[in-house]
Amino acid sequence: MSVKQEDLLRDMQKCFNLIKAEENTRESFIQRERDDSIDIRCTEFPDSQEEIRKIVRAGWLEKTPPKGGKIYKRRWVQLDSEYLRYFQNTKEMYSKRMVSLECVDKVVSVGDLRFELHSQSRTFLFRADNTQERNDWVCCLEKVLSDRRHSLGPRNLFFKHGTVCISFEGYMEMMSPRTIVYALIGRDRLYLFRNREEYLLGVGITDIDMRTASVKDRENKRSFTLTTPYRTFSFLVNSESEKTVWSESLNECVSRSLSCDGVCESVWRVAANRICADCRAPKPEWASINLCVLLCEKCAGVHRSLGQSVSKVRSLKLDERVWTEDLIRVFLLLGNAKANQFWGANVPPSENLCMNASNEERLQHINAKYQHGKYRKYHTLFGQQEALNKALCSAVQSADLLETLSLLHCGADVNCQTGVPEFPTPLTLAKHSGQTTQVELLMQNLKTVSSGSVVKDVFIQSQCGYLFKTASSARPITDHKSKADFSQRWCSVGDGVFSYYKNEQSNTRCGGMKTSEIICLAVNSPGKHGYEHTFELYSEEGRVYLFGADDVSIVRNWIRAFAMAVLPPALFDVCGTCDRLGRLRCAEGSHGIGWFCLSGFRLHVLLEETVQTIDLRKLLTLTLSNSAGSMVLLWRGGPLHLLADRRPHLVGWQTCIQQKSGAGDQSLYQQQLTEVGVPVTIERCLDHVTRCGLLSSGIYRKSGTNSHITRLLERFQSDARSVTWSESDYSVDDVANTLKRFLREVKDGVFNGQQNSESWLKAAGLEDASERLKTYQILLSNLPDVNRETLRVLIHHLLCVQHLSDENHMTIRNLGIVLGPTLFQTDGTDTKPSQVVEELIQNYCSVFNVSESDIQRQLKMISVILNKHKSQRTMNRTPSSTICGVYLQEIKEGAEVLIQVGVDMTAVKLVSMVLELKGIQQTDEEFWSCYEILESEEMERTLHHQEKVLPLYFSIGTHCHLLIKKNQYVTSIMRYLEHKENVSKCGLLRVCEVKSERSRSFCNRHCELSGTTFRLHRELQGSQCEKEWPVKELRVYNGYRSKLHSPTLWGLTLVHDSQQWYLCCENEDELIEWTATFFSIQHNGDIYPPLLVKQPQCS
């Protein structure tokens, strides 16, 4: 007989025996069910049964004594909508009996205390402590029974829902207590019956929830175990092949049971997991997978801030792939209740965290709890490294996860030597022992900085895990890489080294580098390559490495870990979410190195010891040298020179910086900005209109030349900073319309999108005016900074325009009609946009919170603005007419008079206009002149009465003003010149040539002013002329710089091109004589208006 035949025979024999046994039990069925059920004791007890089954009623009842006995047995009885179960006691997880309510026909009261359940085959008798309790049970049972819906057709007496999915069933031998059971694998449970007959009759022993179970092989070829949190079941089957079928079917059941619920539903099945482990907030959707606690969103945020090395935070809902069956099981077995037995064993009531705690309190508590292990239950072996390690090796081979957690976080070394050559680490030991949950727990804690370890530097960042990688390249990666180009690698960074391996188990490195050799990390935009999220590493040698993964949180963690590993600590605060980081050669840093971190529009630069933050949108200039590859960023902090570097990372830096420095085709906030945060395009246009167009009739209403507008706008869009133009290129209407077109076309508009625009228009419809304004203010405060500031600048400008509406004819109403649809980007059929703009101009002060007097002053200062612009740009052509600011009597705030000045306006006309405007009568004794005042009134020049004001006005700088005041020398000068036939003068003067600010050496020179020439001689007459100038080319000022410390107060300053000479007179009379002579010669004797000249004669 062959071995196979022998086996077969034995199997047949066994089968025969089983059938016989089944028939025997059937024989023994009696009318009344006796309590001789199997007792399946738990080694661990559940926290509460209520959360597992929806129990309708539970209580102590007495059960019929076993066959031949007389004593009733007290049993804990539970009723739910499907089964009546009874247990040895309240704590047991596995029932002695479960009776399906499907098989119960009726419930009958017997006597005062008892009741019976009647099924087809038998009755179950129970006795309550009193009649009331009995009646309550009967009532409850009747209600549950009445809720049943019997379907027609063949009925399953055990399962409520008729048809059930049974994947496998058969007899097995249970080892403890030793008995034959009929087992049946359902959807997510294993049901045990005494035999098949009882299954068919609807009466079982117990059911085992497979969501927390795991199946393990045993040494014996025919046996296997089923481990649950509460006890371990061992089963013996007839053959090895049968065992294979059973374990496969049971494993399938485990997977099925876990996958039919979401991760949340699975882990929340344990009550303690339904509240945050730290603050007790309900429904925690996050978990720290190494600390084994479930967390609310707020606490998870704090955990995340501790860093990956302390707490690995994952979402139950978002990070689905992390949640393997084993990890879910760890959370069911440990979960918040047990993990807190360790982590929170010693929390004093005063330091308890409540769900309304502030972020500060939360951080403090969580930091103390996990980073420092302040409240943990110290392991008895704490401090004894060797003993801890040994205990760990032993624990990982058992089912005791809490012990492992406690050891790991009390100082046991997760990578300690086990002393077993085949299984050198605790991890390999756990794997060998088949403790899959232990394996999972160890894996999650492999790189954790243990709170028991000495080093607690929060900056130590390490990270490991799988990433996908392409082959490295010597050039920037420009082409799209598909998923096929990537291969999976186990990567780790920490302790100054980045390495990658073929897989987690592999000990041989595929490659890597020192983190000090990483010169740049660049984050790609999502979807650039086959993997959604990718980043590039650039090595010092000039190689480019591309890594990626689909999960954004994984990639973010890596970027953070690399930032910590690559950048100096001074930049840690700013490198949270960055697009690019690394080091670059630059002219400014010490050793020619600067550290950079680009985050959105902000470039954080570490030079020497200081971190500076440059808003790239506000750069003053950005200069790229294509051939050399260098780059100069000029910002208000000065220039920054990035030096050429042949390695591939520089190109990316240049592109990035250029992109982030503002783009003309984007929203307002993405444009190139001025220092106050207004788009450069808008500021340049407003400047130009303010300077040249405030008096232009129909400004903003008149159209410009379309081709000009298009060209100018294109230039602004390509690089607003670099746009300059002369007034002959574009008319003021071209510029005004360029501004309008920009505002009409800019993405999202000034009011930041359709939806917000509608809110403004809705506000315009409010009846009550004050409510309208209040709503405008609220809407204004809701705008992004750039939009709000842009709107303020625009409305301020329009206020200035309407202020001069007598000249330009643009009243508030006209401006509203023209600019309303432009700002709201509408077609003009609706009148509300115009209304909003009108009301904003009218109520500029209250809406933008500006004081009225400030505005009045600002309106007066328009001329000063004009002056400033003049000094900054050279004009090719003066405008035909503009507004000038002229001071009256003295130069001080409030003494300025605004006046329209045409091209032909003379000084004398200007004086009479200003005096008329101010209501000042010129008397015979007074003569008013216009002066050019230089350098804080230290020097002044009297304008000739026929001198044209406008060209002068546009040629003077910002330190120069026009002043109209009484001319104190007019009578003296006229008297001196009155009787002179040939005006000339000679004399000794102390002269100083200004070569530098400090030169103050005055020398005696013989000066000669005759004809049309001014000469200097070293010696008295006859000697050779040292210096000479044509008088008409000189500008002659009274006074000189006080810094010169001149010998007397009376002097003249001569300006010729860039040369300046000072002439010091002995007294005031001498000064008047020289001044009169210069003035007379320069103007051919025509020194004062004719009317005035006569006056002294008349007097």
Ligand SMILES: [Zn+2]
């Ligand atoms: Zn919480």
